[in-house]
Amino acid sequence: MTFGEFDVIETYFTHRFAQRDDVQVSVGDDGAVVAIDPTEDLVVVTDTMVAGVHFDANTPARAIGHKILAVNLSDLAAMGAEPRWFSLALTLPEIDEEWLTGFSTGLKEMSEYYDCSLIGGDTTRGPLTITITAHGVVPKGKALLRSGAKPGDWIYVSHALGDAGLALAVQQKRLAIPDQHYRKVCERLFFPTPRVALGQSLRGIASSAIDISDGLLSDLGHILKASRVGARLSLDELPLSLPMTESLSQEQALQLALTSGDDYELCFTVPESQRGLFDTLVAHAATKPICIGRITSDLNRVVLELDGEPWQLPAGEQGYQHFAFSSERGHDGQS
Ligand SMILES: [Mg+2]
Structure with missing residues (x-):
């Protein structure tokens, strides 16, 4: 359910963001296609930030863009994974160009610094809510888990x-x-x-x-x-x-x-x-x-x-x- 007279994701995000070489199909089709190495396991994480719950109205838009990807990358880090790709679901109360510019700048800085490409997205109208699903990889069987601690560690x-x-x-x-x-x-x-x-x-x-x-x-x-x-x-x-x-x-x-x-x-x-x-x-x-x-x-x-x-x-x-x-x-x- 896209809203607005133009595609927010394509305008503010995909056309401005660098893409990894392993992205075969990005935003613009029904789904993204990425190349996977058979020696690796895929690690998938997701995190949501809701206005009024995870950040307040005074939080700069650039900080929100930085943080929503940072918290997902932090989950990948905790799994020992190397970040690769992410998708973005953006629920906006209105199309506020200044906010979108700040938000996409924070997101782009993180995306490019960690070489994690935006490969899909969707916008809907509603209370400000941002969800990212990020994908990373580890060598097969090497993901860090919560379950391995032993007495004496x-x-x-x-x-x-x-x-x-x-x-x-x-x-x-x-x-x-x-x-x-x-x-x-x-x-x-x-x-x-x-x-x-x-x-x-x-x-x-x-x-x-x-x-x-x-x-x-x-x-x-x-x-x-x-x-x-x-x-x-x-x-x-x-x-x-x-x-x-x-x-x-x-x-x-x-x-x-x-x-x-x-x-x-x-x-x-x-x-x-x-x-x-x-x-x-x-x-x-x-x-x-x-x-x-x-x-x-x-x-x-x-x-x-x-x-x-x-x-x-x-x-x-x-x-x-x-x-x-x-x-x-x-x-x-x-x-
Ligand atoms: Mg966590």
Whole structure:
């Protein structure tokens, strides 16, 4: 059900975007045709962003274009996949040329940087909603899963946590921080960096992986459940940015780092036997993951320690529940 007097997808997107050589038929037919290598497995991910739920009206259009592809590429990274192609379903309340230009610019920057081609799309009229389905590849049998963690494996995160949650808390006037810090954390909320190269380098090394979209505890919980294990985290090791450490109390910073969503960092586990190889690999990498704990045999249980003492989150802090912009989030308003 296309609307408008011209084709939005062709006008703003396909004709402006670079295409990979392996795209045989792109937008313009009933479906796309891409060439697949028989030595590879196809990894398919999808993510939706809804205005008023995942972003508010003040979010720049370019940031929305960047982020909707970034969150999909982050899922591909968590699977160890190399991005290849994506399709876009765009539901728009109206044809706003300025918004479409900004949005398609953010999307194009990500698409071209990660060499992931737009191969299909559809526009409908309705409340602003954006869905991307992205496709990536891994060598056969090499996809990173949530289910492979074993007791004794080391737990890593790819980068500082909590910045996006801090930006959101300031936006919603739940916290106040200096302007220069706010600008930095807004960059992290609006323009997250999917850890695509790191994810691919973890193939054959990490025993499990996930990307942190809903908060570390919540997403690590998915690994623990799928792998039937527990975890012990040393909160002294949790990587925190300067805006976090300089403008918040330790408790506020830890709460955000553990429970706020939208960071799109990777959380993964490395067996002791692979640690030497892993250390060599990250010695030369742009992203330096940080070891924050260890997997235990204690099914689904997470033990938090600070300065060698047990530490607990205030009750009710369990991770982002996809109501960030609704009044229902009032109960955990201080996070
Ligand atoms: Mg994910």
